[in-house]
Amino acid sequence: MNSTTSLAQEQAQNMSSLSYGLGLSLGVLFLILLLTYASYLCNRSPLPPPTTARTNTTTTTTTKHGLDEDILCHYPTILYRHSESSSVSSSGCSICLADYKDSDVLRLLPECGHVFHCRCIDPWLRVHPTCPICRNSPVLTPVQTPPAGVITVV
Incomplete structure (x- = not known):
């Protein structure tokens, strides 16, 4: 019985260390994904301002730098x-x-x-x-x- 009990304890320790390793790996992967997404949000171009439904005409201004x-x-x-x-x-x-x-x-x-x-x-x-x-x-x-x-x- 000693051998079966020690074998069961060894398997339980292996499963415990495997679950800790798997949890740590998933945690690091989640942290990397979170930092990548935060970097994406900080570096993307800003969104254009929302348009209102009350504006029916669009004003376009062009600047001419040269001579006519x-x-x-x-x-x-x-x-x-x-x-x-x-x-x-x-x-x-x-x-x-x-x-x-x-x-x-x-x-x-x-x-x-x-x-x-x-x-x-x-x-x-x-x-x-x-x-x-x-x-x-x-x-x-x-x-x-x-x-x-x-x-x-x-």
Whole structure:
């Protein structure tokens, strides 16, 4: 009887240690899942504010950072072959890095005097309101606006 009693006690101890090990493992697994979920909740993007049923119209605001087409058309353009050495200080466009050809139409920014291809600077100025080289704003003031006959020399 001693051997059966000691065998039963040994099996009970094994079952007890197995249940403790299993409980500890499940507890650690639950803790890891809980920390992972808490981390997810803290790092996700915030929810949009709830919309009310009383709002029937949606207001959309767009901000335009560049210059309008009507402002761009007032900037002077010159043909490279007719340009003087004082108006064009470089031999190439700083945007596309191509050398100027005699048939290229260039746009002169009035504030800083930098010259670019029209096909290069116009898209830039529609998005950015500054010169790509010196970052000065090329917006014409009423005093700087050239007369209508002097705007384009092509």
